[in-house]
Amino acid sequence: xxxxxxxxxxxxxxxxxxxxxxxxxxxxxxxxxxxxxxxxxxxxxxxxxxxxxxxxxxxxxxxxxxxxxxxxxxxxxxxxxxxxxxxxxxxxxxxxxxxxxxxxxxxxxxxxxxxxxxxxxxxxxxxxxxxxxxxxxxxxxxxxxxxxxxxxxxxxxxxxxxxxxxxxxxxxxxxxxxxxxxxxxxxxxxxxxxxxxxxxxxxxxxxxxxxxxxxxxxxxxxxxxxxxxxxxxxxxxxxxxxxxxxxxxxxxxxxxxxxxxxxxxxxxxxxxxxxxxxxxxxxxxxxxxxxxxxxxxxxxxxxxxxxxxxxxxxxxxxxxxxxxxxxxxxxxxxxxxxxxxxxxxxxxxxxxxxxxxxxxxxxxxxxxxxxxxxxxxxxxxxxxxxxxxxxxxxxxxxxxxxxx
Amino acid sequence: xxxxxxxxxxxxxxxxxxxxxxxxxxxxxxxxxxxxxxxxxxxxxxxxxxxxxxxxxxxxxxxxxxxxxxxxxxxxxxxxxxxxxxxxxxxxxxxxxxxxxxxxxxxxxxxxxxxxxxxxxxxxxxxxxxxxxxxxxxxxxxxxxxxxxxxxxxxxxxxxxxxxxxxxxxxxxxxxxxxxxxxxxxxxxxxxxxxxxxxxxxxxxxxxxxxxxxxxxxxxxxxxxxxxxxxxxxxxxxxxxxxxxxxxxxxxxxxxxxxxxxxxxxxxxxxxxxxxxxxxxxxxxxxxxxxxxxxxxxxxxxxxxxxxxxxxxxxxxxxxxxxxxxxxxxxxxxxxxxxxxxx
Ligand SMILES: Cc1cc2nc3c(=O)[nH]c(=O)nc-3n(C[C@H](O)[C@H](O)[C@H](O)COP(=O)(O)OP(=O)(O)OC[C@H]3O[C@@H](n4cnc5c(N)ncnc54)[C@H](O)[C@@H]3O)c2cc1C
Numbered sequence: 115x116x117x118x119x120x121x122x123x124x125x126x127x128x129x130x131x132x133x134x135x136x137x138x139x140x141x142x143x144x145x146x147x148x149x150x151x152x153x154x155x156x157x158x159x160x161x162x163x164x165x166x167x168x169x170x171x172x173x174x175x176x177x178x179x180x181x182x183x184x185x186x187x188x189x190x191x192x193x194x195x196x197x198x199x200x201x202x203x204x205x206x207x208x209x210x211x212x213x214x215x216x217x218x219x220x221x222x223x224x225x226x227x228x229x230x231x232x233x234x235x236x237x238x239x240x241x242x243x244x245x246x247x248x249x250x251x252x253x254x255x256x257x258x259x260x261x262x263x264x265x266x267x268x269x270x271x272x273x274x275x276x277x278x279x280x281x282x283x284x285x286x287x288x289x290x291x292x293x294x295x296x297x298x299x300x301x302x303x304x305x306x307x308x309x310x311x312x313x314x315x316x317x318x319x320x321x322x323x324x325x326x327x328x329x330x331x332x333x334x335x336x337x338x339x340x341x342x343x344x345x346x347x348x349x350x351x352x353x354x355x356x357x358x359x360x361x362x363x364x365x366x367x368x369x370x371x372x373x374x375x376x377x378x379x380x381x382x383x384x385x386x387x388x389x390x391x392x393x394x395x396x397x398x399x400x401x402x403x404x405x406x407x408x409x410x411x412x413x414x415x416x417x418x419x420x421x422x423x424x425x426x427x428x429x430x431x432x433x434x435x436x437x438x439x440x441x442x443x444x445x446x447x448x449x450x451x452x453x454x455x456x457x458x459x460x461x462x463x464x465x466x467x468x469x470x471x472x473x474x475x476x477x478x479x480x481x482x483x484x485x486x487x488x489x490x491x492x493x494x495x496x497x498x499x500x501x502x503x504x505x506x507x508x509x510x511x512x513x514x515x516x517x518x
Numbered sequence: 519x520x521x522x523x524x525x526x527x528x529x530x531x532x533x534x535x536x537x538x539x540x541x542x543x544x545x546x547x548x549x550x551x552x553x554x555x556x557x558x559x560x561x562x563x564x565x566x567x568x569x570x571x572x573x574x575x576x577x578x579x580x581x582x583x584x585x586x587x588x589x590x591x592x593x594x595x596x597x598x599x600x601x602x603x604x605x606x607x608x609x610x611x612x613x614x615x616x617x618x619x620x621x622x623x624x625x626x627x628x629x630x631x632x633x634x635x636x637x638x639x640x641x642x643x644x645x646x647x648x649x650x651x652x653x654x655x656x657x658x659x660x661x662x663x664x665x666x667x668x669x670x671x672x673x674x675x676x677x678x679x680x681x682x683x684x685x686x687x688x689x690x691x692x693x694x695x696x697x698x699x700x701x702x703x704x705x706x707x708x709x710x711x712x713x714x715x716x717x718x719x720x721x722x723x724x725x726x727x728x729x730x731x732x733x734x735x736x737x738x739x740x741x742x743x744x745x746x747x748x749x750x751x752x753x754x755x756x757x758x759x760x761x762x763x764x765x766x767x768x769x770x771x772x773x774x775x776x777x778x779x780x781x782x783x784x785x786x787x788x789x790x791x792x793x794x795x796x797x798x799x800x801x802x803x804x805x806x807x808x809x810x811x812x813x814x815x816x817x818x819x820x821x822x823x824x825x826x827x828x829x830x831x832x833x834x835x836x837x838x839x840x841x842x843x844x845x846x847x848x849x850x851x852x853x854x855x856x857x858x859x860x861x
Contacts, residue, residue, distance in 0.1 A: 115523050115589045117779050118788060123519065186519050384861035396851075403857035407802030411769045414521070414776035421521040437765045493754070499764055500757035504737045507752040 117417060119190070126183075127190050133167055134198040144201065147328040147477070154239060154284040157204035161236025170234040171214070178218055178230045185424045189416070192371035197378070202371070205281050209233040209240035212364040213289045216307075220356050221347045225309065229287070241285035243276040243310065243334055244357065251494050253291070254301045254354060258336060260292035260308070262343070269340045270294070270308065272316075276334040278488075282319050283332060285312050290341075291357055294350050305353035307360075309345040316340070326480035362435075364489050369442055370416050376449050377409045383449075387456045401452055408445045412438060436503070440495040443485035450479035521775070527593045530586075534597040537566045557688030559605040559626065559645045568623025572607075577614050577621040587785070588716070588778035592723035596771070599727020599811075602839055604688045606642045608720045608847075612713050613650055617670070617704060620648075628673065629717065630694070631847070633666060633710075638694035639681070645690075646673040651699055652710040668705030668713065675700070686838035717847035719781065719800045722774050722807035725843055728836050729767040729810035732818040735833070736760050739822055756821055763814045770810040773803040798860040801853035808850065811840035 119127060141160065145152035164170045173188040174180025183191070196202075203210050214233045217226055232238035249256040258274025272292055279288070288310040295304015310317070316339035321329040348356050384402050387393040419434050453475045454461035464476050486492040500506045523531075541563040567573075575591045577583020584590070591611065598607055609629035614621040625647035630640050632653045640649070649671045654664045676699070678692035705713070737760050740751030750756045777799035783791035815837035819826035826833050844850070 115521055115527060115775060115779055116783075117519050117521060117776065118783065119519060189519075381861055384858070396855075399858045400851065400854035402861065403854035404805065406798075406857050406861060407773070407805045407854075408769075410776070410799065410802050411773035411806055414772035415769055417519060417521045417776070418772050421519065424520070425522065434768075437768050440761075441765055441769055493758070496758040496761035497754070499761035500751070500754075504733075504760055504764060506737065506740060506757050506760060507749045509752055509754065510748065 123186060123190060126187055127194060130169070130191060130194050131198070133169075134194065134200055137163060137167070138198060138200060141201070144473075147326075147330070150283045150329075154205055157201065157206055158236040158239070160201045160204075161206050161210075161234075165235050170236075171210070171230075174214070174218060174230075174234075178226060179234045185420045189370070189420045193374055196371040196374035205239050205284050206233075206236060208242050208281065208285075208289065209238060209287075212360045213240040213242070213287075215363040216289070216356060216360045217347065219359055220307075224344075225347065229309070238287060239281065239285045241279050241282045241288045241312070242360075243279055243282075243288045243290040245276065245278045247275055247277050251491060253357070254305065256291055256293060256305065257297065258290075258292045259297070260294050260306060260341070262294075263340075268343050270306075270343060270346075272308075272310075272336050272339040272341055274336050276336065278322070278331045279319075279334045280331045282312070282334055283321065283329070288312055288334075289360065291353055294353075302354045303351055305357070306350050307347045307353040307356040308341050309347060310339065310341050311345075314339050314341065324480070325483055326477050328477075361490070369439065372446070373409055373413050373416060373442065376446060377406070377413070379449060379453070380406050380409065383453050383456055386453075390456065390458070392456045392458075398452075398456065401448075405445060405448055405452065408441070408448075412442055412445065415441075434503075436490075436495045436498045439489065440492055440499070443482075443492060446485050447482050450475065450482045454479055521779075523593065523775075527590055530590055531593040531597050533570055534567070534572060534594050535600070537570060538563070538597060538601040538603060540566070557604060557686075558690050559642060560603075563603065564605055564623070564626070567603075567607075571623075573610050573614050573623035574621030575611065577618060581618045581621055583614065583618075583621045587782040588719060589775070589782055591720060592774050592778045595720045595723035596727040596730070596774075599724035600731040602688075602728070602835055606646065608717055608724070609650060611720060612717055613648070616650075616668075616709065616713075629713070631714065632694075632697075632699075638697075640676075640678065640692045640694060641689050643673055643676070643678055643690070643692040644680075649673050649676070649701075650704070650713065651701065652713060653699065655698075666707040666710045667703050668709045669699060669701035670704045671699050671701035686835070686842050688835065688839070689842060714847055715797055715800050716781075718804040718853070719774070719777055721843050721847050722770070722777070722800070722803040725804075725807035725811035725840060726767060726771045726774050728840050729763070729770060729807070729814040732811075732814040732833070732836055733760065733763040733767050736763060736814075736818040736821040743823075750821075759817045759821055763817050766806075766810040766814060770803070770806040773799070773806045777803040794860055798857050801848070801856045804848060805850055805853045805857075808840070808844035812837070812844055815840050 142156060145156050161170060168181060169191065171180035172183045172191050173185060176182035210233065214230060217229055229238060244253060246256050246258060258272060258276065260270040260272045263269050263271045290308045290310040292306050292308055293304050294306040316337045318335040320333040320335065322331055322333055324330045380402060387398060387402065392398045415438055419438065457475065461476060501508055541560060571584045572594050574583030575586050575594060579585040606626050606628045610620060610623065610627040612629065613627040620627055626645055628640060628642055628646040628649045630638065630649060630651045632638055632651055651669045651671055652666060653669060654666050656664045676694065677696040678694050681691040681693055684691040740756050740760055741749055743750050777796065780791065780796040780799045784793050784796045815833065819833050819837065822831060822833060825831045
């Protein structure tokens with residue numbers, strides 16, 4: 115049981131630090147969350163720089179253009195990037211953190227060849243078309259239909275409605291879950307995972323505004339969208355299993371570097387509290403300290419999970435990530451509330467221009483509302499811990515298959 | 519980095535678990551309840567654990583110890599907590615690296631922190647061979663600052679009254695009637711800090727044991743007890759209590775392990791290791807482990823329904839011990855203050 119870097123890890127960390135020190139000052143400031151073309155340009159530029167320096171797809175196998183780094187090196191990368199204030203994955207979230215890893219695990223050689231290098235270079239943006247208006251936690255209830263058509267059945271014709279599709283406005287491709295089985299058949303068995311080019315005729319977007327006032331996600335209406343059968347990942351009807359692989363990646367590493375961010379933020383909040391005399395209030399001071407303990411423990415838990423992943427056979431994150439997701443998302447909301455409390459009424463007075471920037475505390479507080487909902491709600495995480503880790507019996511009504 | 523427990527650490531924990539399994543612990547269901555005043559040290563258990571070397575874990579091999587670190591100690595103490603083992607384990611293990619004659623566990627050493635304004639209550643006094651006391655001595659001149667030191671006191675010389683009904687019936691308490699104490703000075707303020715810090719770490723590990731075993735008991739009961747024709751564990755209200763218990767114990771254990779490793783690194787003088795950071799990590803561990811033990815005890819009682827409130831079910835022993843330990847080696851307020859200094 116130890117936390118120190120090996121000499122190799124130490125070297126990796128130092129090289130990375132030097133590169134970040136040299137590279138970060140060359141970046142333009144973060145654009146506003148509302149300016150999608152600028153966000154895409156900014157995030158893609160950063161990804162391209164990572165790629166040139168050999169830091170793209172760090173933990174992806176070398177044969178797919180990754181660096182083949184160990185989970186620990188990947189963690190060092192996330193930690194150091196965040197400490198240095200590097201941009202987060204941003205619009206590359208889906209491609210890098212779950213669509214890409216899913217393609218590596220499940221797609222055909224041609225599909226990997228087509229998409230993986232482009233994702234790594236920051237040239238291809240992905241979004242996730244899983245949720246529907248009537249299929250959220252109960253994702254397997256999804257109804258978007260795909261019917262085979264064409265002389266040899268070479269196309270799926272897709273009709274339906276997806277929702278909460280983050281980054282849809284800038285995405286080139288979508289990981290799309292559709293129903294290929296009969297609408298009244300067994301719900302988990304008729305689902306298929308497709309790669310949908312976003313410029314296919316019949317795809318219409320209706321941006322949805324978040325509580326934070328930005329257009330983070332969209333409703334996606336699909337009318338007679340023709341998707342080549344060659345874009346199917348895995349077998350027809352095997353999409354549920356593949357979606358579970360996608361989720362394992364999404365929850366496994368998706369939020370890890372935010373712990374580092376949150377811990378830094380807490381130090382800023384402490385400094386602000388000292389400046390504003392809120393520090394004299396022992397209640398406030400102790401709540402800040404309690405939260406520091408929580409984030410440090412979460413970081414220790416991440417290291418435990420990473421150490422286990424490094425020595426596991428398949429490298430797919432296990433259900434232990436649900437413990438992390440549950441506690442992190444709640445701690446993250448406490449952090450933003452505490453920040454608002456320390457700022458006092460300033461937290462109520464938004465500067466219109468600034469309030470949609472990453473890091474702006476008012477914006478972050480509103481954005482963090484989604485943390486206990488997106489990527490599986492806190493209730494769903496508790497079900498997963500209760501059923502898959504502790505082995506408690508399922509709810510009778512949900513007994514035929516799990517939730518998102 | 520490899521944060522997984524090593525095979526040796528797991529083997530040590532397993533050996534402790536085996537010994538504990540041979541003795542009946544008060545938290546076991548169906549166990550005959552100890553009455554007030556008949557708790558205290560199980561001498562046979564103490565002897566068997568001493569034979570394993572658990573008191574000298576951090577004493578060098580040349581001094582008759584195991585020559586290991588905090589990372590090993592926390593595994594031992596989590597096992598003690600799982601079985602709610604009763605006795606001055608923490609204080610004796612703390613005393614051993616300081617005073618090597620205690621490494622073998624032939625003596626039982628108690629601990630008293632008399633620096634605060636708290637009522638001065640001592641545990642297991644009748645069973646002790648020695649008592650370490652942390653106290654603040656007033657300055658000689660008027661207005662002079664005092665200094666903190668560690669005293670070794672002969673328990674037999676103390677004037678103290680037995681508390682008739684300690685909340686935890688397994689741990690006899692005495693109320694001290696005497697100040698100043700007479701004894702031999704065995705350490706300065708730095709030693710006192712180290713004792714309190716290491717005591718907090720071992721106590722936190724013990725609390726993780728309590729939190730973890732209660733999760734297991736609640737889950738087992740929720741699978742077996744049926745109401746409305748189905749296992750109560752299928753009701754989300756119950757399932758989610760259990761999931762939160764699990765998450766609490768896991769997070770607290772990660773905090774305890776990380777604090778142990780940081781303290782060991784500091785002791786070994788590794789690059790980048792520093793005492794304030796390690797001390798803050800210990801405080802974080804104690805804070806989260808106290809919370810996990812106390813909250814999980816309440817949740818376990820809730821999951822067991824009316825049975826949970828009975829003496830026979832024994833869950834009250836866990837809650838009472840968790841309460842007592844959350845007041846030992848620094849409470850939430852002191853640990854949060856210590857963490858806040860590091861921010
Ligand atoms: C910011 C944001 C970004 C998102 N991005 C995407 C995206 O890019 N692509 C995508 O496909 N989806 C995305 N989502 C959708 C997200 O995955 C869903 O919102 C989530 O899975 C919950 O589904 P729902 O909103 O339909 O809520 P519902 O499932 O209707 O849940 C409503 C409430 O009921 C509770 N509930 C539901 N079922 C159970 C149960 N079995 N037990 C206990 N409680 C239950 C929930 O916990 C919740 O409190 C995003 C969501 C947000 C907020």
